[in-house]
Amino acid sequence: MTWHPHITVATIVEVDGRFLMVEESIGGRLVLNQPAGHLEPNETLRQAAIRETLEETGWDITLTGVIGVYLYTAPSNGVTYQRICFAATPVRHHPQRALDTGIVGAPWVTREELVAQPERWRSELILRCxxxxxxxPSYDLDVIRD
Incomplete structure (x- = not known):
């Protein structure tokens, strides 16, 4: 068997202490995650973060920095993910836009609300990020070399 880490992106979008999250159905339960997803062919990391946020939340964003690079092996399936997490500001909401399959909504929640419901986290990475x-501080976007 060949080992292949999965490259993913995520965005932290915060306004007045509330964070834009994705509520999605995974394995029959509703979980919370940042707007996040896999890098697609011929796409830069920045493009992936902007695309995933729009597809999962209906929000256009502007990336403002890099929070960090995370290596995570999911205990549920043993898959290793490398997550590049960006900071972003919201620009424009498209409330009529259909969200990706499986996504129930895109709530804005406080850190305290997240801490109170760890059973709903898609992974521990959401609170770490x-x-x-x-x-x-966040890192300059120039740290990402396309």
Whole structure:
């Protein structure tokens, strides 16, 4: 068997202490995650983050920095993910836009609301990324070389 890590992107979008999240149905249960997804062929990491956020939340964003690069092996399936997490600001919402399959909504939640419901986290990375964002600083987008 050949081992292949999955390259993913995620965005932290925060307004007045509330974070844009994705509520999605995974394995019959509703979980919360940042707007996130896999890098697609012929796409840059920045393009992937912007695309995934729009597809999953209906929000156009502007990337403002890089929070960090995370290596995570999911205990549920043993798959290893490399996540590049970006900070972003919301620009424009498209409320009539259909969201990706399986996505129920895109709520804005506080850190405290997330902490109160760890059973709903898609993975532990969601709180780690938010805490790293809050602790600062973020890195300049130029650290990503396309």
């Amino acid at each position: 938010i805490d790293d964002y809050l602790a600062g």
